[in-house]
Amino acid sequence: MIRADTVIDSRWVITVDESDTVLENHSIVVVADRIKDILPTPEASRKYNATEHVVLGGHALMPGLVNAHTHASMSLFRGVAEDLPLQPWLEQHIWPLEGKWVNREFIRDGALLAFAEAIMGGTTCMNDMYFFADEVGEVAEQSNMRVSLGMIALEFPTIWASSPDEYLDKGMALYHRFKDSDLVTTMLAPHAPYTVSNATFEKILKIADAYKLGIHMHVHETVQEVTDSLNQYGVRPIRRMKDLGLINQYLLAVHATQLLDEEIEMLAEAGSSIAHCPKSNLKLASGICPVSDLLARNVNVAIGTDGAASNNSLNMLEETRFAALLAKGCSGNSASVSVNEAIRMATINGARCLGIAHEAGSLEVGKLADITAMDLDVLQSQPLFSPTAQILHAATRNQVTDVWIGGNRVLNSGTLTTIDNSECLALAVKWQSRISNDN
Amino acid sequence: MIRADTVIDSRWVITVDESDTVLENHSIVVVADRIKDILPTPEASRKYNATEHVVLGGHALMPGLVNAHTHASMSLFRGVAEDLPLQPWLEQHIWPLEGKWVNREFIRDGALLAFAEAIMGGTTCMNDMYFFADEVGEVAEQSNMRVSLGMIALEFPTIWASSPDEYLDKGMALYHRFKDSDLVTTMLAPHAPYTVSNATFEKILKIADAYKLGIHMHVHETVQEVTDSLNQYGVRPIRRMKDLGLINQYLLAVHATQLLDEEIEMLAEAGSSIAHCPKSNLKLASGICPVSDLLARNVNVAIGTDGAASNNSLNMLEETRFAALLAKGCSGNSASVSVNEAIRMATINGARCLGIAHEAGSLEVGKLADITAMDLDVLQSQPLFSPTAQILHAATRNQVTDVWIGGNRVLNSGTLTTIDNSECLALAVKWQSRISNDN
Numbered sequence: 001m002i003r004a005d006t007v008i009d010s011r012w013v014i015t016v017d018e019s020d021t022v023l024e025n026h027s028i029v030v031v032a033d034r035i036k037d038i039l040p041t042p043e044a045s046r047k048y049n050a051t052e053h054v055v056l057g058g059h060a061l062m063p064g065l066v067n068a069h070t071h072a073s074m075s076l077f078r079g080v081a082e083d084l085p086l087q088p089w090l091e092q093h094i095w096p097l098e099g100k101w102v103n104r105e106f107i108r109d110g111a112l113l114a115f116a117e118a119i120m121g122g123t124t125c126m127n128d129m130y131f132f133a134d135e136v137g138e139v140a141e142q143s144n145m146r147v148s149l150g151m152i153a154l155e156f157p158t159i160w161a162s163s164p165d166e167y168l169d170k171g172m173a174l175y176h177r178f179k180d181s182d183l184v185t186t187m188l189a190p191h192a193p194y195t196v197s198n199a200t201f202e203k204i205l206k207i208a209d210a211y212k213l214g215i216h217m218h219v220h221e222t223v224q225e226v227t228d229s230l231n232q233y234g235v236r237p238i239r240r241m242k243d244l245g246l247i248n249q250y251l252l253a254v255h256a257t258q259l260l261d262e263e264i265e266m267l268a269e270a271g272s273s274i275a276h277c278p279k280s281n282l283k284l285a286s287g288i289c290p291v292s293d294l295l296a297r298n299v300n301v302a303i304g305t306d307g308a309a310s311n312n313s314l315n316m317l318e319e320t321r322f323a324a325l326l327a328k329g330c331s332g333n334s335a336s337v338s339v340n341e342a343i344r345m346a347t348i349n350g351a352r353c354l355g356i357a358h359e360a361g362s363l364e365v366g367k368l369a370d371i372t373a374m375d376l377d378v379l380q381s382q383p384l385f386s387p388t389a390q391i392l393h394a395a396t397r398n399q400v401t402d403v404w405i406g407g408n409r410v411l412n413s414g415t416l417t418t419i420d421n422s423e424c425l426a427l428a429v430k431w432q433s434r435i436s437n438d439n
Numbered sequence: 440m441i442r443a444d445t446v447i448d449s450r451w452v453i454t455v456d457e458s459d460t461v462l463e464n465h466s467i468v469v470v471a472d473r474i475k476d477i478l479p480t481p482e483a484s485r486k487y488n489a490t491e492h493v494v495l496g497g498h499a500l501m502p503g504l505v506n507a508h509t510h511a512s513m514s515l516f517r518g519v520a521e522d523l524p525l526q527p528w529l530e531q532h533i534w535p536l537e538g539k540w541v542n543r544e545f546i547r548d549g550a551l552l553a554f555a556e557a558i559m560g561g562t563t564c565m566n567d568m569y570f571f572a573d574e575v576g577e578v579a580e581q582s583n584m585r586v587s588l589g590m591i592a593l594e595f596p597t598i599w600a601s602s603p604d605e606y607l608d609k610g611m612a613l614y615h616r617f618k619d620s621d622l623v624t625t626m627l628a629p630h631a632p633y634t635v636s637n638a639t640f641e642k643i644l645k646i647a648d649a650y651k652l653g654i655h656m657h658v659h660e661t662v663q664e665v666t667d668s669l670n671q672y673g674v675r676p677i678r679r680m681k682d683l684g685l686i687n688q689y690l691l692a693v694h695a696t697q698l699l700d701e702e703i704e705m706l707a708e709a710g711s712s713i714a715h716c717p718k719s720n721l722k723l724a725s726g727i728c729p730v731s732d733l734l735a736r737n738v739n740v741a742i743g744t745d746g747a748a749s750n751n752s753l754n755m756l757e758e759t760r761f762a763a764l765l766a767k768g769c770s771g772n773s774a775s776v777s778v779n780e781a782i783r784m785a786t787i788n789g790a791r792c793l794g795i796a797h798e799a800g801s802l803e804v805g806k807l808a809d810i811t812a813m814d815l816d817v818l819q820s821q822p823l824f825s826p827t828a829q830i831l832h833a834a835t836r837n838q839v840t841d842v843w844i845g846g847n848r849v850l851n852s853g854t855l856t857t858i859d860n861s862e863c864l865a866l867a868v869k870w871q872s873r874i875s876n877d878n
Contacts, residue, residue, distance in 0.1 A: 078821070079828040085773040117819050282768030283832070285775075312832040313819060318757070325761070326768075329721030334524040336724075379864045380556050380752060382517070383871030389518040393722070393751040398837035425818045432822030 005407060006030040007050035009041045010373065012060040012387045016347050016362040020340040022388060028061060030369040033182065033406035037365060052409075054402065058377025060387045062343070063362050064124025064146075064370035064403060065316040066350025069216070069254045069275035069304025071130045072147075073102075073110025075117065076431045077309035086222055086284040094309060098131075101435060102159055107132040109427040111139040114314055116419045119145065121397035122372035123316045124405045127252075127275070127304065127354055129189045129216055131160040133174055137184045143418045144408045146370065148354045149174055150189025150216050153204060155197050164200040168207065175211065182406060185356065187252070192218040193237035194225055201244050208250045214355050215246065216275075219253035222286045226258050238263045247272055252353045254304065255280075256294075257287025264290070268297035273353030276345070278322040280306035291323065292331035295341065302350040317397050320346040324392060339388045373402040444846060445469040446489035448480045449812065451499040451826045455786050455801040459779045461827060467500060469808040472621065472845035476804060491848075493841065497816025499826045501782070502801050503563025503585075503809035503842060504755040505789025508655070508693045508714035508743025510569045511586075512541075512549025514556065515870045516748035525661055525723040533748060537570075540874060541598055546571040548866040550578040555858045556753045558584065560836035561811035563844045565753075566691075566714070566743065566793055568628045568655055570599040572613050576623045582857045583847045585809065587793045588613055589628025589655050592643060594636050603639040607646065614650065621845060624795065626691070631657040632676035633664055640683045647689045653794050654685065655714075658692035661725045665697050677702045686711055691792045693743065694719075695733075696726025703729070707736035712792035715784070717761040719745035730762065731770035734780065741789040756836050759785040763831060778827045812841040 008030070013023040015038070027044035029037035039047070074094075081093035107130070118126055128136055129150035140147040151171025153164060161167040171188065178184040188204050190196040196204075208215055220226060220237055229237045238259075241247050251272040259267075267274070276289045294301050303323050305314045320342050327337040337345070351361025360368050374395060376382075381390045381399065403411035410418050447469070452462040454477070466483035468476035478486070513533075520532035546569070557565055567575055568589035579586040590610025592603060600606040610627065617623040627643050629635040635643075647654055659665060659676055668676045677698075680686050690711040698706075706713070715728045733740050742762050744753045759781050766776040776784070790800025799807050813834055815821075820829045820838065842850035849857050 076822060078824075078833060080824050082825065082828045082832075083774045083777045089773075113818060113821070120819070279764060282764035283773065285767045285771050285773035287771075288768055308833075312829065315819075315835065318760075318835075321757075322761070322764070325718055325721035326765075328724045329727055329765075332724050332726075334528075334722065334724035335522045338522045377864070379552060379860065379867060380559070380754075382552070382864055382867035383515060383874070385518050385871065385875065386521065389521045390751065393521075394517060394747075396754065396757075396835050396837060398835060421818065425816070425821055428818060428821035432824065435822070436824065 001049035002047060004029045004031050004036060004048045004050045006052045006054065007044055007048050008054045008056060008061060008371070008373070009044065010056045010059050010061045013038060013363060014060055014062040014343065014388055015364060016063050016344060017364055028363065028371065030404065030407045033368055035363060035365055035367050035369050038363065056373050056402070059373045059375050059401065060391060061363065062372050062374065062391065063347040063360070064372045064405065065122050065346050066302065066354065066361060067118065067123050067126040067305055067314065067316050068252070068302035068350040068353055069277055069306060070114070070126050070128055070314060071307035072114035072126060072128045072136060073107045073130050074307030074309040075114040075314065076106060076110040076428065079312045080309060080435070086286055087224060089284060089310070097435070102131055104132055104135050106431065107135045108139055109431060111136045112143065112419060112424055113428050114308070115139065115143045115145040116416055116421065116424045117314045119403050119410050119416060120400065121315050121317060122374065122400040122403060123314065124370040124372065124403060125350070125354070125360060127187070127216060131158060134177060137174070137178050137181070141181065141183055144183065144405050144410050146183050146360070146405055148185045148187050149178065151175060151186055153190045153200055154195050155200065156195070164197070168203060175213070185354065187214040187216040187354070189216045192221070192225070193240060194228060198244060201246060205245050213250065214252055214353070215250045216252045217254065219256055220258040221255040223258055238266060242266055255286065256289050257281050259290055264293055264297055264299065268299050273300040273302060275302050275304040275353065276323055277304045277306040278326050279319055280310040284310055288326065288330055291327040292333060292336040295337065300349050300352050301345055302353045303345050315397050316346055317395060321392060339386070339392050342392050343388055369404050369407040371404040372400055375399045375401050440488040441486060443468045443470050443475060443487045443489045445491045445493065446483055446487050447493045447495060447500060447810070447812070448483070449495045449498050449500045452477060452802060453499055453501040453782065453827055454803060455502050455783060456803055467802065467810065469843065469846045472807055474802060474804055474806050474808050477802065495812050495841070498812045498814050498840065499830060500802065501811050501813065501830065502786040502799070503811045503844065504561050504785050505741065505793065505800060506557065506562050506565040506744055506753065506755050507691070507741035507789040507792055508716055508745060509553070509565050509567055509753060510746035511553035511565060511567045511575060512546045512569050513746030513748040514553040514753065515545060515549040515867065518751045519748060519874070525725055526663065528723060528749070536874065541570055543571050543574050545870065546574045547578050548870060550575045551582065551858060551863055552867050553747065553753055554578065554582045554584040555855055555860065555863045558842050558849050558855060559839065560754050560756060561813065561839040561842060562753065562755045563809040563811065563842060564789070564793070564799060566626070566655060570597065573616060576613070576617050576620070580620065580622055583622065583844050583849050585622050585799070585844055587624045587626050588617065590614060590625055592627070592629045592639055593634050594639065595634070603636070607642060614652070624793065626653040626655040626793070628655045631660070631664070632679060633667060637683060640685060644684050652689065653691055653792070654689045655691045656693065658695055659697040660694040662697055677705060681705055694725065695728050696720050698729055703732055703736055703738065707738050712739040712741060714741050714743040714792065715762055716743045716745040717765050718758055719749040723749055727765065727769055730766040731772060731775040734776065739788050739791050740784055741792045742784050754836050755785055756834060760831060778825070778831050781831050782827055808843050808846040810843040811839055814838045814840050
């Protein structure tokens with residue numbers, strides 16, 4: 001018998017390997033933070049002696065969901081302003097609220113709330129972009145959450161930094177602080193073409209090249225952004241980015257609701273990625289990302305929830321359902337974003353755009369044990385002709401019972417193990433009270 | 440002290456009355472099947488002596504959700520065929536499966552599964568259209584589920600009837616069988632313009648007039664349907680229906696993804712209703728109902744899940760979220776389908792199109808006690824600046840803890856009381872096994 005830390009027996013294992021293999025009655029063997037083996041359950045019981053043996057007879061195991069774009073701490077602004085378009089929502093509500101409330105305490109509490117919600121919904125990795133990312137990284141390490149932190153950059157001063165150079169300096173400090181972390185990676189995160197100058201972009205590009213860092217940026221979120229760029233620069237933002245050398249393999253372009261065919265081609269040729277945030281884009285009436293066209297050109301499209309302030313949740317399962325159904329409906333092609341494609345978008349494609357696809361995003365031997373277990377033995381998921389179709393189209397996040405991140409069981413039979421649920425709820429109530437009483 | 444059957448104390452009561460009143464720290468008093476009183480909790484405790492006193496301190500009470508279009512028993516075909524457009528999905532999968540499997544046992548088992556899922560998700564009334572509706576009505580009465588049964592009509596023979604006249608005769612028998620029921624109502628249900636002849640429509644219209652019955656029909660689901668009608672009749676289906684006198688106050692037009700301005704005007708002038716099924720329409724790539732335009736002309740728009748075969752769930756909360764977000768995104772107006780409008784669509788608008796708005800669809804004194812309680816004291820719904828916004832945009836169906844239908848507590852702290860959950864699950868598994876082994 002070979003010693004293992006954890007053996008998980010499951011009715012199905014949705015591997016999201018290159019062939020989208022779905023295994024039946026298999027077990028995943030975890031040693032330390034890695035998947036050591038995936039094999040039929042009877043063989044596993046003969047071969048491995050596990051410290052913890054978890055039997056999930058009616059469940060599917062799948063790679064933990066990867067949220068490719070969020071502002072975690074904005075969870076504390078969940079539902080604070082409704083039924084508004086992006087600019088008034090930002091300018092009249094979110095920015096004033098941020099000016100008044102965002103500080104290190106807010107960021108820590110908001111990140112904890114976000115991680116709790118994410119884990120309970122099967123998410124094991126989040127790509128964050130917000131202030132005080134060092135706090136977010138610390139909370140992630142304490143919560144055993146996997147995150148990618150944005151080294152944000154803006155042209156104007158905020159509570160985090162007062163000049164583009166200070167943003168970049170603080171970003172580099174963030175990089176160095178977490179570069180040996182098992183859970184935290186970093187990406188350059190210029191906010192958007194309309195808030196960052198060419199000079200700053202040139203510096204960012206040099207850093208990306210030198211450190212092999214991804215660039216996480218809002219791009220073509222609204223028509224307004226494109227129109228403003230035409231007025232200010234004479235070209236659309238993607239053209240401007242292309243001329244600056246920023247349409248490249250490091251780029252993760254978020255939203256991308258306004259894309260010409262030639263822009264899709266530019267992104268495809270460059271090997272850039274897209275973070276599609278369907279609920280936020282619909283809710284703010286920003287536009288709809290042409291996912292079917294992007295996938296047809298083999299662009300890597302991942303899925304993000306955006307912040308809970310414009311969503312109002314961090315429910316990746318629901319977000320992926322929106323992505324699949326919206327793509328079918330908008331393209332007029334019901335085969336667009338098939339079940340397997342949607343599941344890839346929510347897992348391996350997300351890992352790819354964060355530069356961690358060699359480590360996460362699928363259940364394969366040697367990869368990190370980032371695993372989500374979903375109970376399909378409930379009447380809402382029965383009859384069950386296909387576990388993947390039922391997960392994509394019928395399951396709800398409460399069916400997530402167990403989650404492992406790097407082999408650590410952060411959700412155990414529905415209970416968070418690294419975050420105190422009641423304490424987290426109390427933090428949210430504390431902030432609601434403060435904000436409501438002074439808003 | 441006045442005697443009452445049930446007093447429910449709640450943090451919020453979302454009444455969906457004419458002013459969309461949301462009450463705080465109020466109680467709903469139920470006597471027999473009706474709401475007798477709604478008043479501040481301290482007053483309720485002085486005034487009423489209840490057989491059952493339910494304290495829901497972190498919950499919102501809202502009217503039970505009304506599913507305006509479904510095929511309940513098709514839940515047994517949940518996820519049986521994926522990534523297909525309507526016609527191949529129907530012709531190559533659903534119709535052959537129906538021919539092979541649909542019988543009285545299938546209908547009873549499927550209806551029970553559907554009612555169980557619906558109740559657990561906060562739905563208290565479903566508008567059904569399928570074969571052997573008498574069985575569905577019986578299961579509804581046994582389960583204490585409120586349903587509207589479709590008196591279906593088609594030009595071609597099925598297991599239910601062999602001629603249009605036989606369909607109508609069986610429909611009238613259904614009407615008479617349930618006309619005194621507390622839970623079951625009936626609507627005429629010609630399948631669609633493309634499956635029913637003018638002669639049959641003329642008979643249906645006479646019955647509607649004589650018995651004051653609603654007419655529940657698929658209308659303009661796809662482009663194909665409109666094109667075929669132009670070829671066969673020289674006019675679009677709604678024009679043909681208008682000429683037949685069927686665009687009237689009795690009509691509940693389902694889907695309506697293809698609407699010209701003049702057709703919206705016809706529906707508005709006639710006082711017809713629409714059952715919008717966003718997920719099914721997206722999934723089958725049928726098109727997108729122009730909900731914003733319909734609401735702008737004051738057309739009564741309700742929400743339906745369609746059958747679970749094309750959804751793949753009966754999750755009205757999620758369906759309503761799709762309706763709100765899709766309307767915002769497709770109209771380019773983030774104020775379209777506001778929080779209150781969306782909640783009305785899922786409740787009172789549904790009741791209106793079933794002809795029961797005087798009895799259900801809102802929490803008001805004298806109405807039936809069809810009540811859904813949702814726990815908002817969970818971290819996924821916090822902070823909570825607006826209970827209605829959080830329900831529409833952030834809550835998931837597992838937060839529904841209690842449901843009353845006609846004063847009967849059919850869901851008690853998450854447990855079904857009129858349906859045996861395990862038995863229901865076993866029925867689904869039985870049918871899956873039969874269908875999988877012979878498909």
